[in-house]
Amino acid sequence: MEHEHRSFVELMCARAVEHGDRTALIFSADPLRAEADETVTYGELDRSARQVAALLQDRFSIGDRLLVLHPSGPGFARSLLGCMYAGMVPVPAPPPDGRQRRQADRLAGIARDAGAAGALADGTDLEALVSWTKEQDLGGVTVLAPHSAEAADELPAANRWRPPPADPHAPAFLQYTSGSTDDPKGVMVDHANLLANARILAAIADMRADRPVGGWLPLYHDFGLIGLLLTPLILGGRSVLMPPTAFLKRPHTWLTLIDRHGIDFSPAPNFAYDLCLQRITDEQLARLDLSRWRCAVNGAEPVQAATVEAFTRRFAAAGLRPEAMLPGYGMAETTLVVSGDRPARRAVxxxxxxxxxxxxxxxxxxxxxxxxxxxxxxxxxxxxxxxxxxxxxxxxxxxxxxxxxxxxxxxxxxxxxxxxxxxxxxxxxxxxxxxxxxxxxxxxxxxxxxxxxxxxxxELIIVRGRNLYPQDLEAATREAHPALERGVGAAFSVPVPEEEVVVVRECRADRVAPDELAHVAARVRDRLTRDVGVPAQNVVLVPPGTVARTTSGKIQRRLLRRRFLGGELPILHADLSPAVRARLGDAAGGDAS
The missing domain is CATH 2.30.38.10 (Luciferase; Domain 3)
Structure with a gap:
């Protein structure tokens, strides 16, 4: 990788000159249909970024923070780069969902914390975003849809763009943390951080320009933004993207994308590999060829040994090599990466x-x-x-x-x-x-x-001098009963006054009769006692979708604990110790038998 470029923008301009006709992005709206793919070259991406930048320079000032609220796809990439080309600071974030008040409030908190002057979005979201700014009293946020049909005629010519100073220490973007343990905070990633992170990630995974990168991770999260979009662009390579919702609805589409495009590097959190194990059928597996998938990176949350082994074993039938599964560790505060396993050796x-x-x-x-x-x-x-x-x-x-x-x-x-x-x-x-x-x-x-x-x-749970990790308790109980297998669990402790463990598990009530829920809870207690040696007096069964997760899939245990103590959980069944029941009082709700 070149070292003489002082900023990401300077590097991207050079890429457009060197190989403007090379494919930069492929967006596969439906990985099962090749005709749904949209291709963008380096030259096209550079021209659109210059146009967006010229538009923004007419309306905002250098250094202004602008929310980038597009869903994953070319529009997101064009707006993100347009902000950077303009010398402004993009703030990637998920667009507000009118059905989820907490998500809309979180985005408003990000806008206020960043002091956002504007927001860029798809034209189809424009009306909803304007309403959101009014509801949240964000009158200072100007909403633009630079890639909509209405705005196309207003986009200035690319030659009106004025390059910003190539300062390696200028903020490249603000990456807001997922907020799994605290309120989200805006991490200031500068251009030098971004280029250095790409060098480190390329060295760890032996990434090269001729090896495609791709996947479903949301582009507003650091794993997707940097791992799937920006690092391949820095390396001069090709990124293949798909909608996150397509994976969550049909997990086999992710592996189909990898197969169809010969993707070399595709990362995901541990839960995504579990989801593939749970929901990909033998028939779907038989149609996959994963022999070219060299880097199946597992990160963004604690990596489970059982998941690594089960995924490696099951998908060997599709040609996945044992050494392809690569555990890794990183965070927004390090731009993305801290460490990662080397390709060509099995997970340790x-x-x-x-x-x-x-x-x-x-x-x-x-x-x-x-x-x-x-x-x-x-x-x-x-x-x-x-x-x-x-x-x-x-x-x-x-x-x-x-x-x-x-x-x-x-x-x-x-x-x-x-x-x-x-x-x-x-x-x-x-x-x-x-x-x-x-x-x-x-x-x-x-x-x-x-x-x-x-x-x-x-999130460490300390009970009677023992240091317990919640993810170990959650993993131990996941398969305690068939009604729990596809649900999410969370473990935390409550001082009453000594610490007691509480395990909350999503349960598919349609799989069991109401009078059998006590049996499901008993199975959870048995697993904790047998596999972890933890006295589990408090087991709470809740409907699917109750356990909140961050945008990267991290379980929000502290939020769930607050909701539990506040009596806000929709409880199907709860076995509680006398001390915890007394702590909750009338807030226990549900079937607190």
Whole structure:
């Protein structure tokens, strides 16, 4: 990759000159129908970005923040690049959904936090967005649909565009965090961060311009924005995109897209691989050829060993190689990537002593002792990674669980408009005096050069001296009963006054009679006792869709905990301890038997 370019815009202009006829994007509205594909070249993308930029330069000022609210597709790419070409700061976000009040309120919070001056969207969404700005009292936000038929005649000529200064430290965009544990915050990613992240990701996955990248991840989320759109453009390669809703409705369309376009690199969170396992039929599997899929990246949430093994085993019949499954770890605060497994080696799954792991140590299990299995997120070789016990004021040795701290060229500049939090999170000093580290808020272990991510520090459940990770409790109960298999679960603790574990699981009530729900809850308790050794007195069954997730699929456990304590959950059945029932009082609702 070239190193002389000072900004993403400068690099994209060079790409248009060097190979303007090369395909930059393919958008497959329906991966099952090749005739539905739309192709955009580097030259076309550059021309449309210049036109949008000229339009924006007539209406806004350099540095203004503009919401980019298009659904995934060419319109999103044209508007995003148009903002960057104009010297303005795009803020990718999902458009408001009139049926989901919380999503509309979250977007309004982003608009206020960013001080957004405008919003770019599809013409079909224009009327709804104008109504949204009025409802949310966002009169200062100008809504534009630059690619609509009505606006086509008003777009200025591309030669009216005025290139912004090529400043590597100017903000390239604001990436709002998913908000799985806190309110969303705007991460300031500059051009140098973006180009450095592409170099690191290309080095980890051996990405090249002639190896297509593609998938369904939303482009307003960092995994989709940077992994699927911007990094392939920086490398001069080709990105193949599809609507996220197409995958969620029909998971086999993602793998069909990979097969049809010979995609080399396609990432997704752990839950997406689980969804494929649950819903792709043997008949659909028989029509797939996944032999060219070299990088099936699994990241954005803790990677489950059982998922890695089951997906590898099931899709071997379609030619998927065992070494294709690549666990990885990253976040918006590092632009995207921290670590990732190398292609051509199998995922590293390590068995450790379960009791020692709950004490925060990685030890080999004694013969016959309970074991816990953890998955490496790849070698710690591209960023400076430390494991720190900030409370005790010490950097931890290999094999000890602590907070993951990282330092490197792709670590972002900080949070927009939050200087105190930026200093605390992005400029941490290790106990031995080294500065400039990002505190990730994640817990992990370094062992034999590998980074193992164990969970979020804010979600750690401590019961009777045991450190329990919610994702382990959720995984243990997912298959406790057929009525739970396709639902999402969440585990958290409640102090009453000592911590008690609460497990909430979505349950398909149509699969069981009402008087059998108590049996389903009992099966959940049995699994927790047998597989994890946790006394699970509190099991709550809720309808499908109740457990909230972020845009990247992360379970919003703290939000669910607040709703549970506030009596806001639509409960089908709840087995609660006397202490938790007393804490809830009349708010327990539902069948709190």
């Amino acid at each position: 799954i390590t068995e450790v002593d379960a009791a020692a792991f709950e004490r925060g140590e990685l030890l080999a299990p004694a013969p016959g002792a309970p074991v816990h299995r953890i998955v490496s997120s790849g070698p710690a070789e591209h960023l400076d990674i430390r494991i720190v016990d900030a409370d005790a004021g010490r950097t931890l040795p290999d094999g000890r669980v602590g907070e993951i701290w990282v330092r490197g060229p792709n670590v972002a500049r900080g949070y927009w408009g939050r200087p105190a939090e930026t200093r605390r999170v992005f400029d941490a000093v290790t106990p031995d005096g080294e500065s400039g580290f990002l505190r990730t808020g994640d817990l992990g272990i370094l062992h034999k050069g590998e980074l193992y991510v164990t969970g979020r520090s804010k």
